[in-house]
Structure formats: structure tokens, C-alpha cells
Amino acid sequence: MGKEKGLTASELAQFTGTENWYRHTLVRNVHYTDGVLFVAERAGAYWLIDEIALAQKAEAALVGEEFQVWTLIVEGSSALLRCDDGNDRQLLERRIDYTDFPEPGIKLYMVDGVIMLPGEY
Template sequence: MGTLTKDNLQQFTGDLERYRHPLNRKVIYTPGVRYVAEEGEAFWLIDAIASWIGSEEFNDAASKDYRIGEMHFWTLETSWSKAGQLTARADSPEKPFIIQNIEFTDFPLRKIDIWAGFDGEHWTLYLPSEH
């Protein structure tokens, strides 16, 4: 496993390079998110987010709150017991519209935020520092 820390995520401040998700072709992600996946051995995290975007639960929430269809915020929180929870919110501190409990993860950070913005064609996943 790499050396993923909150501090080394600050090096990502945004650029034009993008990577396309192989299954949900409407999802692209930045070098910062790719770095999280590589250094944290967490491509599963990108997969989890991509699997929710466009799902029935996602579309239902977006039909009730227009903000979700433009931008929303994902958070992965882990515990010392190696369990985790992935949530998506229209904005903080609102209740999540998606909650996925993760039985086991060795993700190295206790918390990470990944933002998702829609450009009219693609959902871009990016780190807050890349905004």
C-alpha cells in the first residue's frame, strides 16, 4: 500500500487531465482521485461511487432536489474496526441521500471527501483541493 495522507492530497489543485470509468462511461475522474485509488488501493471507491451515479436511488433523490443533478458530495469514513460508510449528500450538513455500509476496508484514511460535478455530459469526481 502507498503512503496516502491528507497532506499529500493537497498537491492536487486541478488540471484538465481526466480518466474515464470503465463501466459507467458518464463518470470521469481527476488525477487526485486516481492518486487516492492508487495509493490507497481503493479503485473500489471510484467503482462504488460510479455504481450509484445514475442508479434508481440516485435518480429519485435528484428528482426531489435539483442540486444533486448538478453537484453532490461523497464522504467515506472508516473506523478503527476496519468498517466504513460511504455517503452522498446534496450539501452538508443535510442528511445523506445514499448510504452504503462497508463491512471491511483497509483504506488508510479515516475520512475522505470526493465531490461530483456534472458538466452536462459527464460526472467529474474530484478532490476538494481540485475545485
């Protein structure tokens, strides 16, 4: 589904705030915005929301980090998912062996428990 439709910068730029907050089903203190829902639906990337939300519970390096920058770098059918603190201090890096997320990938913020597009910050 992802590569057929793709995600354009102009589509993502339309999200400058959110009208709705969506609660993650497994990590109940994590929410996400309209823009992130659009990305998940358009690119078939609910797994990306899951990766970010579940890492909040599983990764000690993320505890207490109120601002996180999540970058998905897609190259062909694989990807690299990185998280840093916004000041280039890497907190996590994970290899994704297979994805159909559109190239070149995407950047998301996690701020005080809310996953959002940079334009929604």
C-alpha cells in the same frame, strides 16, 4: 496496500486542478481527476470510484444532483460511505463491512459527472 502507505493531507493538497480526465470503464459519462487516481492507486481504492460511479445509475436520489459530497468515514476495518448535496441533505448512506482504506477516510466531490478531490474543485 492502503494502510502501509496512507494518505497525508499534504499529499492531497498538491492537487489543485487536473491535467488529465479519466473515464470510468462502466459508467462512461463519469470521469475522475488526477487526484482521485492518486487516491485509488495509493490506497487501493478503485472500488471507491466504482461505488460513486455506479450509484449515479442505480440511486434515484442522485439523479439531477449536479453537486454531490461523498464522505468515506473509516473506523478500523469498516467504513460508512455517505453522499449529500453539499447543504447537509443526505442522499445516500452505505455501510462498507470491510476496507483497508486509511483512517480517518476521505471526502470527494462529484460535480457535473466528474469525481474530484475538494482541492481540485
